[in-house]
Amino acid sequence: MEVVCPIDAQFAEQIALLLEPPSSLQVQEYFDDIITSKQCNGIQVKPTNDYGKGVYADTEFEEEDLVLKDQMLIGVQHSSNKIDCLVCGYCFRFIGSIELQIGRKLYLQGLGSPKDCFDLASSDGSDMEDHQEFQHCSSRKRFQLPIESIESLMNEKLALPYSNKFPLPSAIDCPGGCKEVYYCSKSCAQADWELCHSILCTGEGSKSSSKKALLKFIEHANETNDIFLLAAKAISSTILKYRKLKAACNKEKEKNKIAQVLSNHKFSLLLKAWKPLSMGYKRRWWDCIALPDDVDISDESSFRMQIRQLAFESLELLKKAIFDEECLPLLSLEIYGHIIGMFELNNLDLVVASPVEDYFLYIDDLPEAEKKEVDEITRPFLDALGEDYSVCCQGTAFFPIQSCMNHSCCPTAKAFKRDEDRDGQATILACRPIKKGEEITISYIDEDLQFEERQALLADYGFRCKCPKCIQEDP
Numbered sequence: 012m013e014v015v016c017p018i019d020a021q022f023a024e025q026i027a028l029l030l031e032p033p034s035s036l037q038v039q040e041y042f043d044d045i046i047t048s049k050q051c052n053g054i055q056v057k058p059t060n061d062y063g064k065g066v067y068a069d070t071e072f073e074e075e076d077l078v079l080k081d082q083m084l085i086g087v088q089h090s091s092n093k094i095d096c097l098v099c100g101y102c103f104r105f106i107g108s109i110e111l112q113i114g115r116k117l118y119l120q121g122l123g124s125p126k127d128c129f130d131l132a133s134s135d136g137s138d139m140e141d142h143q144e145f146q147h148c149s150s151r152k153r154f155q156l157p158i159e160s161i162e163s164l165m166n167e168k169l170a171l172p173y174s175n176k177f178p179l180p181s182a183i184d185c186p187g188g189c190k191e192v193y194y195c196s197k198s199c200a201q202a203d204w205e206l207c208h209s210i211l212c213t214g215e216g217s218k219s220s221s222k223k224a225l226l227k228f229i230e231h232a233n234e235t236n237d238i239f240l241l242a243a244k245a246i247s248s249t250i251l252k253y254r255k256l257k258a259a260c261n262k263e264k265e266k267n268k269i270a271q272v273l274s275n276h277k278f279s280l281l282l283k284a285w286k287p288l289s290m291g292y293k294r295r296w297w298d299c300i301a302l303p304d305d306v307d308i309s310d311e312s313s314f315r316m317q318i319r320q321l322a323f324e325s326l327e328l329l330k331k332a333i334f335d336e337e338c339l340p341l342l343s344l345e346i347y348g349h350i351i352g353m354f355e356l357n358n359l360d361l362v363v364a365s366p367v368e369d370y371f372l373y374i375d376d377l378p379e380a381e382k383k384e385v386d387e388i389t390r391p392f393l394d395a396l397g398e399d400y401s402v403c404c405q406g407t408a409f410f411p412i413q414s415c416m417n418h419s420c421c422p423t424a425k426a427f428k429r430d431e432d433r434d435g436q437a438t439i440l441a442c443r444p445i446k447k448g449e450e451i452t453i454s455y456i457d458e459d460l461q462f463e464e465r466q467a468l469l470a471d472y473g474f475r476c477k478c479p480k481c482i483q484e485d486p
């Protein structure tokens with residue numbers, strides 16, 4: 012049976028206004044403002060002839076030129092990646108130290124290891140407590156390290172040779188005291204607190220309406236789909252922006268001795284707070300999600316119904332956790348579905364390279380004699396980390412300008428992290444010379460695939476590609 016969300020019926024009119032696509036003028040004004048404020052002056056966002064808005068070159072670019080560095084609106088590290096990398100909860104830079112990154116990963120891997128791979132007995136079979144050992148489960152080999160070594164790495168009591176060549180910013184606590192999120196600086200901690208974390212924090216200082224419900228929501232997202240955590244950030248950031256706008260408005264009215272903000276004026280403030288998200292191209296999640304390979308086409312409608320049900324379950328938990336009477340339309344299933352659908356159609360993978368990889372590569376490149384000496388200290392850690400010693404930070408994020416870039420199988424640009432790009436910003440480079448006025452396109456898929464495969468993948472984005480390469484290859 013189809014689930015019903017009462018907020019959808021109660022606020023149908025407001026929801027329709029929130030989901031109304033912005034006019035060309037609104038798009039132009041909004042993006043002109045952010046392009047100017049970010050000083051990425053070589054580009055323009057404007058309507059295309061055929062498919063909504065697009066990004067155009069406002070200057071000439073040479074091959075490999077930087078076209079854009081785009082600061083994300085919101086992003087999340089994948090839940091499963093949190094064991095591998097400790098990164099700033101706002102800018103996604105690696106934090107702590109090489110020792111902390113390695114020690115923490117080994118420690119958490121040890122905690123998560125299946126029982127049969129978690130040898131509590133000592134290597135010589137004596138006292139268990141003295142000789143508790145953590146180990147890495149690898150399909151090929153099991154490597155063991157004493158817990159003391161791992162702890163001294165984590166506590167930064169053991170310094171690895173040459174780790175000072177790879178300095179990382181110290182880990183700063185969350186101001187709400189949740190011990191779940193850390194930052195690279197006080198300014199990142201403050202920015203995240205103001206953006207969304209003050210509502211989504213599970214610590215003492217949290218402003219959520221129910222911490223218990225929040226914990227349940229997070230658990231559900233971690234078990235099902237961590238895209239819900241990103242949707243919660245999107246809604247929380249809109250609620251916080253709305254409260255800020257309302258407080259500023261009330262202050263102004265108080266100064267001028269005018270009555271407090273009226274309800275239709277309150278909705279106009281909510282629309283204003285929602286503006287950055289209103290700009291993203293949207294469809295409902297359960298309508299646009301790609302049908303997984305293992306679902307038969309005859310089961311499509313039941314699959315889409317299940318996805319809607321899953322979103323409803325998540326929203327019910329989130330509603331209790333971040334309830335705000337004045338922002339209820341944001342907590343409708345229609346808005347929740349469209350926010351997640353927007354991520355599905357626009358998001359870019361969030362990737363930040365690991366300094367641990369650079370560290371071990373540096374050790375490997377040392378002159379032979381020195382390498383042998385250093386290797387004796389570092390080798391046990393490298394072996395314990397196993398094949399995935401260099402896992403990068405992985406997540407997903409919504410970028411305001413990059414998300415306006417349309418697809419081409421012969422794109423003019425590509426998302427590509429250079430060595431110096433060490434945070435979560437999107438870096439877009441020119442793939443070939445681009446002329447002023449030309450559209451800046453990227454490829455949403457592997458453009459080297461065969462024509463039919465490309466079209467099948469692009470069907471998930473709701474279009475058939477008619478780029479020059481596709482026109483030429485269309486049988």
Ligand SMILES: C[S@@+](CC[C@H](N)C(=O)[O-])C[C@H]1O[C@@H](n2cnc3c(N)ncnc32)[C@H](O)[C@@H]1O
Pocket residue numbers: 062063064065290291292356357414415416417418419472473474475476477
């Ligand atoms: C990331 S958005 C790109 C910006 C979008 N045009 C807008 O107005 O916001 C992706 C959506 O743009 C449209 N799109 C992108 N590239 C396209 C193409 N080559 N042909 C047709 N539609 C395209 C599709 O609707 C797609 O789901």
